[in-house]
Amino acid sequence: MSNKKSIKSSSSAGSFSLPNFLVSELRSRLLDWYATSGRSLPWRETRDPYRIWISEIMLQQTQVKTVIPYFDRWIQQFPSVQSLADAELQTVLKAWEGLGYYARARNLHRAAKQIAETGFPTDLDSIQALPGIGRTTAGGILSAAFDQPISILDGNVKRVLARLIALDKVPNKALTQLWAISDQLIDPENGRDFNQALMDLGATVCTPKNPACLVCPWRSHCKAYNLGVQSELPMSETRTAIPHKVIGVAVIWKDQRILIDRRKPEGLLGGLWEFPGGKLEPGETIEECIQREIREELAIDIAVGEQLIVVDHTYTHFRVTLNVHHCQYLAGEPQAIECDEIRWVAVDELSDYPFPKANIKIIEALRSVSFSGS
DNA sequence: AAAGCGGGGGT
DNA sequence: ACCCCAGCTTT
Structure with a gap:
């Protein structure tokens, strides 16, 4: 040196x-x-x-x-x-x-x-x-x-x-x-x-x-x-605009139970449970999106019914709008294709599972619906 | 070096 | 609406 x-x-x-x-x-x-x-x-x-x-x-x-x-x-x-x-x-x-x-x-x-x-x-x-x-x-x-x-x-x-x-x-x-x-x-x-x-x-x-x-x-x-510059410091990072994703989400009913899946162990919300769904593609309706995603991710057929709730949620790097619909199970055995595990659970059992915040808003909506006796 | 990773408090 | 919070891990 x-x-x-x-x-x-x-x-x-x-x-x-x-x-x-x-x-x-x-x-x-x-x-x-x-x-x-x-x-x-x-x-x-x-x-x-x-x-x-x-x-x-x-x-x-x-x-x-x-x-x-x-x-x-x-x-x-x-x-x-x-x-x-x-x-x-x-x-x-x-x-x-x-x-x-x-x-x-x-x-x-x-x-x-x-x-x-x-x-x-x-x-x-x-x-x-x-x-x-x-x-x-x-x-x-x-x-x-x-x-x-x-x-x-x-x-x-x-x-x-x-x-x-x-x-x-x-x-x-x-x-x-x-x-x-x-x-x-x-x-x-x-x-x-x-x-x-x-x-x-x-x-x-x-x-x-x-x-x-x-x-x-x-x-x-x-x-x-x-x-005299204490309010100007420290200098802040310039941050870029975050993308907005529109998601279709399914609450799939079979008898008195709902289908939930556990996310893969790593990455975003890893290991938590969720209601299945996915990103809306260009030119697609929410109903078409939900039906396609459920077929791709779980390999089952469903009928998409009425809207339950719309949930807006902001993460660090993007924002989502969850369009949640009631769905009726029709046919097929659910396969864990893009998740780790699948379960059919009663509304009262949902609180036993860890869910991300955006999904907890869905659960609250479900409880008030079933409480008012739909 | 930059991006991915949640949710909420404070203004 | 925006910034920031007793940061770490992966790419």
Whole structure:
């Protein structure tokens, strides 16, 4: 390697480092603020790595307010790693129903089986080797459960640090720099409190809109505040318009039962149950679409009847309109061609199965229909 | 490096 | 209507 290059990299944390006096100042101000203004949260009342792990996974891309009731129910239902490892995947998915990003639940179940065998990992590499645990979640668990000084870089921290240094890029284009600052800032003696404090600061003071700079412990050192651009930062990603899909969905009746199918284990809504259907093709009516999809996916004949409900639902990368019709089973033995399993179930049994949110709207419509006695 | 992956809170 | 949330995995 060339002389120039080794000199450049030997300034190491180097091109991105903050002066030491500033680091000390930021640490003590943040920890003082946290002692008086930190949030009280269920997973902060324990150092049980299992509970902290569960909370960290639930909190991925999910707000604290949403997580709390799921977390409390989960700990009741699965109080230990072993109880989670012993549970059926369908039971785990049912407990996760409505929380989204269902790969998190599938990965929790897989990881629980590993932890039950090997014990809970206590170092960065082995904990990050578990499914569903990346660098930030690993730091969150190791700091919260074992007070290790392992940094984090979640959405809150990216925003706080981007404002602190008045970052002139989209945070996701400056990850190396932001990680270096998070590494440098974390207090070696207070890893747990420091990371918790940093996330609280982002969640309650350094918010995306209308940040409360007047009560911020870092105000006097914040470059964005001092430049008056705190509301313009961090720079945001440009996002593209999402496509809209029109879907035909069948509620297929045979005697007093309805046909549902279980989606393949990976991918969108993997492992969840649904009412069968598919995408409307150009020039096709909804009735024709439903009949075609059911023939292609299940190899049975049906008669498409009256509309039950229309459900609009928005996912991260597309929007759907579900046109749901009552259908009557006619002939053929259903084949699991594009799904994992098929069942005929009574309306009252639907609540035993994990469904995506858009399908739960269909179930609610079904219940009110059968209740009013159609 | 970019895309896939849910659902809801806050404004 | 839009942005964002205690991100990870796959391509």
